[in-house]
Amino acid sequence: MIKVKNLTKVFLQKNGEELFAVNDLSFEAEKGEIVVLLGVNGAGKTTTMRMLSTVLQPTSGSATVEGFDIIEQPQKVRANLGFLSGDTGLYARLTAREIITYFARLYDVSEKNILSRISEIASLLDMSDFLDKKIDMLSTGMKQKVSIARSIIHDPPIMILDEPTVGLDILTARNIIDFIHKCKNESKCVLFSTHIMREAERIADRIVMIHEGKILAEGTWEKFKNETGLHDLDDIFVHFINQSKEQEEELDEL
Amino acid sequence: MNFKKIFIIYKKELLDLMRDKRTVITAIVIPIVLYPLLMIGFTSLMIRQESKLEKQLVDVYIQDNISDENSQRISQALVEMENLRIKAENEYYENMLEDNFIQAFIEINDSLSTSGYHVFKVTISYNETNEKSKMAFERIRQKLYEVEKDFVTERLSAIQINEDILNAVDIEENNVAPPEQMLGFLLGKILPYFLIVLTLSAGAVVASDLVAGEKERGTLETILVSAAKRIELVIGKYLTIITISLITVLLNLFSMYLSFSYIISQSGVDIAEIQLPISNFVLILIAMIPLLTLLSAILLSISTYARSIKEAQSYQMPIIIGGMMLAMISIFPAFELTYGFALIPIVNFSLLFRDIMMGDFELSKFFVVVGSTIVLDIIAISVSIKLFKNESVLFRTVEEKSLKFWGKEKKNVFSVQFVILFFIIILMALFYLGGTWQAKDLMNGLFKTQIFIILLPTILVLRISRSDIKKTLRMNYTKPINYLIIVLMSIPVLLLAAVMGKLINYIYPVSESYLEGMKNLISVEDKSVWFSLFVVALVPGICEETMFRGYIINAFKKRGFWVSIIITAVLFGILHLDPFRMIPVTLLGIYMGYLLLKTNSIFPPMIAHFLNNGLAIILGNYSDKIPLLNKILEEDDISIWMALPSLVILFLLLKLFTKMNTNSIFVNNKKYIDS
Numbered sequence: 053m054i055k056v057k058n059l060t061k062v063f064l065q066k067n068g069e070e071l072f073a074v075n076d077l078s079f080e081a082e083k084g085e086i087v088v089l090l091g092v093n094g095a096g097k098t099t100t101m102r103m104l105s106t107v108l109q110p111t112s113g114s115a116t117v118e119g120f121d122i123i124e125q126p127q128k129v130r131a132n133l134g135f136l137s138g139d140t141g142l143y144a145r146l147t148a149r150e151i152i153t154y155f156a157r158l159y160d161v162s163e164k165n166i167l168s169r170i171s172e173i174a175s176l177l178d179m180s181d182f183l184d185k186k187i188d189m190l191s192t193g194m195k196q197k198v199s200i201a202r203s204i205i206h207d208p209p210i211m212i213l214d215e216p217t218v219g220l221d222i223l224t225a226r227n228i229i230d231f232i233h234k235c236k237n238e239s240k241c242v243l244f245s246t247h248i249m250r251e252a253e254r255i256a257d258r259i260v261m262i263h264e265g266k267i268l269a270e271g272t273w274e275k276f277k278n279e280t281g282l283h284d285l286d287d288i289f290v291h292f293i294n295q296s297k298e299q300e301e302e303l304d305e306l
Numbered sequence: 307m308n309f310k311k312i313f314i315i316y317k318k319e320l321l322d323l324m325r326d327k328r329t330v331i332t333a334i335v336i337p338i339v340l341y342p343l344l345m346i347g348f349t350s351l352m353i354r355q356e357s358k359l360e361k362q363l364v365d366v367y368i369q370d371n372i373s374d375e376n377s378q379r380i381s382q383a384l385v386e387m388e389n390l391r392i393k394a395e396n397e398y399y400e401n402m403l404e405d406n407f408i409q410a411f412i413e414i415n416d417s418l419s420t421s422g423y424h425v426f427k428v429t430i431s432y433n434e435t436n437e438k439s440k441m442a443f444e445r446i447r448q449k450l451y452e453v454e455k456d457f458v459t460e461r462l463s464a465i466q467i468n469e470d471i472l473n474a475v476d477i478e479e480n481n482v483a484p485p486e487q488m489l490g491f492l493l494g495k496i497l498p499y500f501l502i503v504l505t506l507s508a509g510a511v512v513a514s515d516l517v518a519g520e521k522e523r524g525t526l527e528t529i530l531v532s533a534a535k536r537i538e539l540v541i542g543k544y545l546t547i548i549t550i551s552l553i554t555v556l557l558n559l560f561s562m563y564l565s566f567s568y569i570i571s572q573s574g575v576d577i578a579e580i581q582l583p584i585s586n587f588v589l590i591l592i593a594m595i596p597l598l599t600l601l602s603a604i605l606l607s608i609s610t611y612a613r614s615i616k617e618a619q620s621y622q623m624p625i626i627i628g629g630m631m632l633a634m635i636s637i638f639p640a641f642e643l644t645y646g647f648a649l650i651p652i653v654n655f656s657l658l659f660r661d662i663m664m665g666d667f668e669l670s671k672f673f674v675v676v677g678s679t680i681v682l683d684i685i686a687i688s689v690s691i692k693l694f695k696n697e698s699v700l701f702r703t704v705e706e707k708s709l710k711f712w713g714k715e716k717k718n719v720f721s722v723q724f725v726i727l728f729f730i731i732i733l734m735a736l737f738y739l740g741g742t743w744q745a746k747d748l749m750n751g752l753f754k755t756q757i758f759i760i761l762l763p764t765i766l767v768l769r770i771s772r773s774d775i776k777k778t779l780r781m782n783y784t785k786p787i788n789y790l791i792i793v794l795m796s797i798p799v800l801l802l803a804a805v806m807g808k809l810i811n812y813i814y815p816v817s818e819s820y821l822e823g824m825k826n827l828i829s830v831e832d833k834s835v836w837f838s839l840f841v842v843a844l845v846p847g848i849c850e851e852t853m854f855r856g857y858i859i860n861a862f863k864k865r866g867f868w869v870s871i872i873i874t875a876v877l878f879g880i881l882h883l884d885p886f887r888m889i890p891v892t893l894l895g896i897y898m899g900y901l902l903l904k905t906n907s908i909f910p911p912m913i914a915h916f917l918n919n920g921l922a923i924i925l926g927n928y929s930d931k932i933p934l935l936n937k938i939l940e941e942d943d944i945s946i947w948m949a950l951p952s953l954v955i956l957f958l959l960l961k962l963f964t965k966m967n968t969n970s971i972f973v974n975n976k977k978y979i980d981s
Contacts, residue, residue, distance in 0.1 A: 106531070107531055109697060143523075157314045158315075160533065
């Protein structure tokens with residue numbers, strides 16, 4: 053599971069001003085649960101996920117992934133998570149099998165298990181035909197499958213997916229959605245980010261709405277509907293934004 | 307660090323690179339295919355061209371103005387020459403020569419002879435820039451020597467003297483250098499240059515692909531979230547660059563050896579005789595590895611910093627060009643491997659290579675070269691690792707670059723970008739314009755340089771940007787006591803600068819002509835002391851301080867007290883266009899920057915600058931008249947002894963100065979603000 057507590061990331065901008073990309077964020081994601089980080093571009097979704105995957109260091113606050121602290125034990129954290137994003141690249145000159153094997157070795161999967169694991173995943177994702185072709189030769193959909201295979205080769209208990217459907221056609225995007233449901237069935241913990249409301253609505257067990265680095269609202273889709281009396285997630289999102297603006301203005305007046 | 311993981315990364319990178327056409331071509335195909343072909347082709351072309359020139363028919367015109375029996379013997383000898391055709395008489399011979407219609411014009415005249423013997427004056431006109439004409443000239447001259455010898459022999463026998471009387475000294479050339487040393491000498495001059503350039507060019511291609519390339523293709527994040535540690539990634543990539551560079555170097559050495567053998571065998575020399583000892587190659591390889599790893603680490607750092615392959619390549623350019631220039635040093639015979647040079651990377655390897663090839667090197671210097679390179683190597687690789695761990699470097703986004711320097715905004719001319727550009731333009735103007743002016747007339751040129759290249763552009767920039775000049779330049783009042791302390795400090799400062807100069811001179815000896823030039827600058831022989839003081843001390847004090855401590859230092863304000871002082875001082879050092887004076891001048895720059903920021907007034911550094919230059923002039927010209935001063939300046943051991951007390955005095959005075967100026971503008975040492 054993932055526990056995020058008061059996570060904050062400040063970037064120093066060129067003009068010397070501080071930018072709070074992620075501002076005091078706290079939430080949790082359980083085993084067998086799909087949690088969606090929902091927010092517009094620049095809301096802080098990617099920064100949050102990069103901190104959880106230990107690529108970026110938080111300015112303050114902390115988080116644990118599968119019980120391991122992201123600052124103290126980054127190695128263990130990375131070993132326990134599979135990371136996939138919409139723009140993760142692949143090595144164009146290598147074959148799908150070479151890439152998957154490379155990552156398997158980095159994740160300390162034993163040589164014996166690598167072969168069986170690859171064939172298992174290949175049949176699961178229906179990618180046996182192009183396993184030994186160079187990435188350069190593959191279509192976008194095929195590449196996405198290779199990326200998925202790469203991210204789950206070590207069978208991680210946690211999946212972090214940063215807008216994995218961005219720029220994909222309907223069929224390929226569907227592959228991803230199916231894959232996420234499969235992860236849930238295997239009782240993995242899935243953290244998924246998107247700016248597409250409908251996508252969140254369809255797959256999320258729980259939604260964490262973030263805006264300008266802060267949590268706007270948290271809960272299930274049903275809860276949101278009951279609270280606001282609205283039916284469309286777009287409307288609900290706008291409603292929460294307006295609400296937080298009003299609150300800020302009230303604070304300013306005080 | 308897990309070595310198994312490093313090896314996994316290393317293996318993958320090699321596999322990836324071996325499938326990249328660019329890498330394979332630069333690292334493997336070019337060394338084993340292109341260079342031998344070029345070398346062999348070029349040599350055989352040269353040989354052929356030369357023999358072709360020798361056999362070429364040349365047209366000449368002979369004008370015999372004496373036409374007696376003897377002079378006709380000369381022209382007859384020329385007529386009998388092979389591949390030489392005498393053209394019909396024509397008075398426009400100069401035009402014909404220029405147009406290459408004839409290749410030489412020979413005029414035979416009488417000349418005065420003081421001893422009663424007849425002397426022919428033969429003028430050969432030819433065109434040096436024309437290969438054919440030059441060749442004709444050499445052949446004709448050779449023929450005329452033979453004719454002269456005949457005449458002399460005849461004259462000697464006429465007065466019954468044996469012609470052996472001319473052979474007073476019989477010179478026999480005996481070159482004791484064994485053939486392998488001769489070959490080593492030749493190879494030692496050019497090979498280091500080739501090796502360094504090739505290492506750099508192969509390493510550059512690989513390095514730019516390894517990190518900047520991953521950023522460009524979006525694979526960097528994927529690898530960062532994998533279970534590998536960053537240090538393992540850096541080391542794995544680092545080893546890859548080293549391996550590819552090493553492969554290139556070995557392939558090059560091998561292909562060069564074969565090409566040389568081929569050329570030598572073509573020229574008919576027995577190759578079996580001139581085997582180079584294998585131990586030399588082993589030594590070179592041992593010395594090459596630290597250098598190779600150093601260059602790889604530098605290239606890796608650049609690639610880590612750059613956002614894209616293209617950006618990495620443009621940052622690599624100056625490194626490659628600089629490396630090429632340093633590597634060329636072995637071609638110049640004047641440079642010897644001293645301990646000073648042994649500390650400069652690339653230069654040291656280049657010179658050591660030459661010494662090893664000639665079988666004549668000192669082991670101690672070998673260790674200094676290898677050791678100093680290893681130290682730099684460790685620094686460079688830790689920079690790479692640090693960069694790779696720095697998230698703002700790894701996730702650097704594309705910055706917006708504005709070229710609107712001349713906009714109305716006041717802020718722009720104080721941006722680092724603009725100041726560096728300004729500095730480079732001034733540097734170029736100084737180099738091209740100032741150099742010409744000073745070559746014409748030193749004093750006048752110096753004056754013009756200071757006013758037109760240094761002072762006026764600075765004022766102009768500030769005017770155009772509508773800055774408050776008085777405020778920017780810090781033309782502020784400061785306590786009179788400060789001036790007194792500065793006057794007192796000027797003496798230890800000057801002495802320390804002199805000692806430092808001597809120390810540098812000791813490590814990197816400079817030529818006599820250089821010292822002569824420096825002396826001319828401060829000596830007043832043909833001009834008055836006042837004039838010298840004006841041009842060499844007062845004017846630079848005002849102009850250079852205005853540019854550096856007045857304007858440039860403001861750009862680095864945000865970076866803190868010491869950083870802004872040091873960067874400005876280094877630029878100040880560079881502007882003096884003299885590698886030997888760079889260090890003392892930079893230290894002076896730091897001193898003057900300190901005076902500026904502590905007093906918040908431009909006048910103290912101006913005075914200090916004036917005093918430093920002025921005292922140098924006075925000491926340079928009057929030291930003869932004061933025996934004690936002369937001793938301090940001339941004798942080495944005394945001046946070294948002067949350094950310590952000077953340092954102590956300067957330190958105490960600086961402390962006093964700092965204390966006097968504590969109520970200044972600083973919040974702390976990291977940040978300071980304008981009053």
